[in-house]
Amino acid sequence: MRVSLLHYSAPPVVGGVEGVLAHQARVLAELGHAVRILAGRGEQTLPNVPFVHLPLADSRHARVSQVKAQLDLGQVEPAFAALRDELNAALRAALAEADVLIAHNVCSLHKNLALTAALYDLFCAARPAGFSARLVIWHHDLAWATPRYRAELHEGYPWALLRAPWPGATHVVVSEQRRAELAGLTGLSPNAIKVIPNGLDIARFHKLEAQTQALVQRMRLMEADAILLLPVRLTPRKNIELALHTLAALRSHFRRPVLIVTGPLGPHNPANLRYFQSLKALRAELGLEDAAYFLAEWSDHFLPDAVIADFYRLADALFLPSREEGFGLPMLEAAASRLPIFCSDIAPLRALGDGEACFFSPDEDPRRLAELIAGQLSESAAFRAAVRVRSRYSWEQIGAHYIEPLLMQTLEER
Secondary structure: OEEEEEEEEOOOOOOHHHHHHHHHHHHHHHOOOEEEEEEEEOOOOEOOEOEEEOHHHOOOOHHHHHHHHHHHOOOOOHHHHHHHHHHHHHHHHHOOOOOEEEEEOOOOOOOOHHHHHHHHHHHHHOOOOOOOOEEEEEEOOOHHHOHHHHHHOOOOOOHHHHHOOOOOOEEEEOOHHHHHHHHHHHOOOHHHEEEOOOOEOHHHHHOOOHHHHHHHHHHOHHHOOEEEEEOOOEOHHHOHHHHHHHHHHHOOOOOOEEEEEOOOEOOOOOHHHHHHHHHHHHHHHHOOOOOEEEHHHOOOOOOOHHHHHHHHHHOOEEEEOOOOOOOOHHHHHHHHOOOOEEEEOOHHHHHHHOOOOEEEOOOOOHHHHHHHHHHHHHOOHHHHHHHHHHHHOEHHHHHHHHHHHHHHHHHHOO
8 A cells, every 4th residue: 555644743853643653654664565754844764664745734834833823813814725725735746646644633633724624625625536545534632622722722614623523534543532532522433433552662662683573573472472481502401392392281371372492402412403303393293383483493503692681571481491400590681681480490490599480390290380380470460461562552563453454444445
């Protein structure tokens, strides 16, 4: 799809809506769509998303400010109509090849009512022949529902556009509260208003390395509802077969549990290769190809420390079923990362756990171990919240499961 996104300003201008605009543009471009940002202020900040400068769309443009000062007093002067018509022409030219325009806040706030009116004329009141773009109105804020704006709003045109149903447009709000408010203002059925929340750029929030980001995508980690980290080399004493059997049993408790084994083969014993082959065979036997990941399959070397640290931030628990350890450094790394620890009840790990880890026998029944892990994690509010954010509020998930389907449905209704 050819998608344009519109707001008064865009990054690098800092603002909440500006940030949402940039994230939506990024994820839609990554999904393969041709995306552009239209704004009165800003510049191109994403290499694959062009910036189209529409100076009069800026809420702080001198002419816009003059018109707004008149409108705030309830005065609709000829300067308003002139500004509206210029914006209409600029938008029509900018959107000549667009399939969809997502207009952020400009149809519900009074920061540039000439822009609001120009959009209404273009899409609702006087759609030109041959103009086929569809309009999606994204409401973050509602002027008519905000008491501090009441003195600047008046009855009649153009203020009434901010609470009009905008026939033919698709309305989106960011919360259930906004849906109720918009329905009350416009008379639209709540069912006709879509709720799509804002999201979190998890890679940026955690400052993930580029290599980590590639691995996260390859493993589809954002779709996992339990991520167990096993940061060890592939040697028999690490007891990785117990981890695989436990992962299989965890499928009775979680929709998509994932195990990440980060280390390469042990460098000093050729028998480690046979052990690795046996682990892969067991993984296939248990049907865990999309759940148990040996990063050694993708790299012959130790991962950089920064990438390992990334996985500690992304994981839900450290799982260390070793039969033998000299020390147990992952215990310290997990503790420093505030990560729950499930580990073998062997002397070095018990000393490091100091009563704060969950211990089990290296010969524990995998089903009982899965029940232990699932029970401990499910009782944690922090774990439940993290899974909810990962599965519902990452921008990648929102883009793929909410925004893209909405745009496709909008075009199908054209």
